[in-house]
Structure formats: C-alpha cells, structure tokens
Amino acid sequence: MIVDLEIMKQHLSIDNDLTIHDELIKSYIQAAHKHIENELNSKIVTSSEQISECGSKKVIYFDESLRQAVYLIVTHWFENRGIISVGNNVNKLPMAVDVLLFPYREHFIG
Numbered sequence: 282m283i284v285d286l287e288i289m290k291q292h293l294s295i296d297n298d299l300t301i302h303d304e305l306i307k308s309y310i311q312a313a314h315k316h317i318e319n320e321l322n323s324k325i326v327t328s329s330e331q332i333s334e335c336g337s338k339k340v341i342y343f344d345e346s347l348r349q350a351v352y353l354i355v356t357h358w359f360e361n362r363g364i365i366s367v368g369n370n371v372n373k374l375p376m377a378v379d380v381l382l383f384p385y386r387e388h389f390i391g
Contacts, residue, residue, distance in 0.1 A: 282307065283314045283327065283343060284351050292352050293359055306359065313354040317347060321385050341385055350381040 287297050289306055318325055324335040327343045341347070353375050 282310055283325070284310050284348060284355075286310070289352065289355060293356060302359075305362075306355065309355040309358050310351060313351045313358070316354060317350055317382065320382060322387070323385065339387075346381045346384070350378050353378050353381070 286303060286307060289310060290297055290299075290303075293306070295302060295306075314325065321339075321341060323339040323341045324331075325341050325343050325347065326332060326335065332340055357374055357378075
C-alpha cells in the first residue's frame with residue numbers, strides 16, 4: 282500500500298486499536314492512489330524496480346507532496362461518506378489537492 286494504514290489513521294485521528302474502519306480506509310488509500318494516477322495520466326512508483334511494469338505511461342516517483350495529496354483525499358472521502366451533507370460542497374476535493382498535484386501535471390502553452 283502506498284500509504285501506511287497506521288499513519289493514515291493517525292492523520293484521521295483514529296486510535297490504532299479501533300479497527301472497525303480499517304478495510305474502508307485501505308480501500309480509500311487504494312482509490313486515492315488510482316485517482317491521482319488518473320488525474321496525472323501517470324503511473325506512480327515507489328521504487329525503480331516498478332518502472333519496467335509501467336509500459337509507455339509517464340512515471341512519477343511517490344514523494345511527500347503526493348503522500349499529502351493521498352492524506353487529503355482519503356480524509357475528505359472518509360469525513361464525507363454520508364449521502365447528505367448540509368451546507369457543504371462535499372463533491373469537490375479540497376483545493377490543496379490541486380495545489381499539490383499541479384507541479385506533476387502536463388502544462389501546454391498555445
């Protein structure tokens with residue numbers, strides 16, 4: 282897994298002894314990883330050994346900025362998993378996610 286479950290639970294302020302949400306959090310971590318790859322049209326890798334598995338996709342090494350983006354995405358999904366939220370726009374990810382992903386996006390001029 283790209284982000285450690287225990288660290289993610291600390292970020293969510295969930296006691297590590299409380300395991301009722303573990304599977305949900307793990308699935309959010311995997312989905313956030315995939316979401317970022319899709320947004321950047323890239324493959325995220327944590328080691329050079331994984332590069333050969335990427336084919337023709339652009340490769341991005343998992344770094345602290347991407348880790349923070351995963352934390353923010355998982356937190357957003359975890360805290361807004363209900364059907365109804367009054368007074369909040371829960372459909373859009375926090376702007377900080379866009380800021381963290383901006384340097385990895387392809388930018389075209391003209």
